[in-house]
Amino acid sequence: MESLDGRNFPPLVLTIGVFDGVHLGHRALISGAVMAARERGFMAAVMSFDPHPDSVIFPQRPLLYLTDETDKAAYIEEIGADLLIIQPFTLEFSRTSAEDFITRLTQVADIREIHVGEDFAFGHKARGNVRFLREIGPQLGFQVKSLAPLEVDDQVVKSSRIRNLLLAGEVDEAARFLGRTHSLKGEVLHGDKRGRLLGFPTANLAIPDLFAVPGNGVYATMTTFLDEAGKARENPRPSVTNIGTRPTFDNGVRSVETFVLDWSGDLYGQRIRVEFIQRLREERKFAGIEAIRAQLTLDVENGRAALRAAGRS
CATH class of the missing domain: 3.40.50.620 (HUPs)
Incomplete structure (x- = not known):
């Protein structure tokens, strides 16, 4: 060997x-x-x-x-x-x-x-x-x-069962078998800045295709800013994360976009870790910008409630 x-x-x-x-x-x-x-x-x-x-x-x-x-x-x-x-x-x-x-x-x-x-x-x-x-x-x-x-x-606790749960969006159930929350980490990339125009600026996470990304939808999450060594720079922050193809706009490339609550700043080029606590809803197409903005406001409220219930707020 x-x-x-x-x-x-x-x-x-x-x-x-x-x-x-x-x-x-x-x-x-x-x-x-x-x-x-x-x-x-x-x-x-x-x-x-x-x-x-x-x-x-x-x-x-x-x-x-x-x-x-x-x-x-x-x-x-x-x-x-x-x-x-x-x-x-x-x-x-x-x-x-x-x-x-x-x-x-x-x-x-x-x-x-x-x-x-x-x-x-x-x-x-x-x-x-x-x-x-x-x-x-x-x-x-x-x-x-x-x-x-x-x-x-x-x-039976098996990696294949956990993968299937994640792909179905059942991140809280997957956590019961993992013994912790599932997370993704990567570099924050420049996006199309639509979230900023909507009043909900997001960090667009670069995820290699090899990793298990939860099914499309909106999730209550916790986001940790990482240093160059991949270690946490500070305590995790409450966040709401969308995974999907943005069907209201262009049905584009699948992305992972995270809105960090009660925080503002520039994360481009930095590395973050996103922990998935609970799925809030499925991804869906909206009639227009105002409908999206109203739903995002509700997503943030529901995300805060889910994180409080999980003891993670």
């Missing part, structure tokens, strides 16, 4: 997975590995893959990420992991057999325990699983701990 070669580590408790979104199920798995490492005086390590294996193995299938690698690393660090190993995932790497993968891994690191989900699969054609790990573990010097899928209200 190039990611570990030449590096000396104490004994490891390792958990392996993609961990896109670092949702409640991922957190339970990683937390278990961290607790086991602390009890045994070992280091808690997490191995993930970049890009997402599905994007390499099934390139014809669209895949939307819940988090970028920076946020994933931050969330994993919050849980208490000591080390994050990112294994580059290529078509060549995907052809590695399960036995070769684990054998090579144990040759470059002193792994004492491996923690995975019960449905974990790895290696060429996904032929490796928990049973395989338990069979090969004794000869390679590690034990195996598996965790059943986590459920919330009898529904």
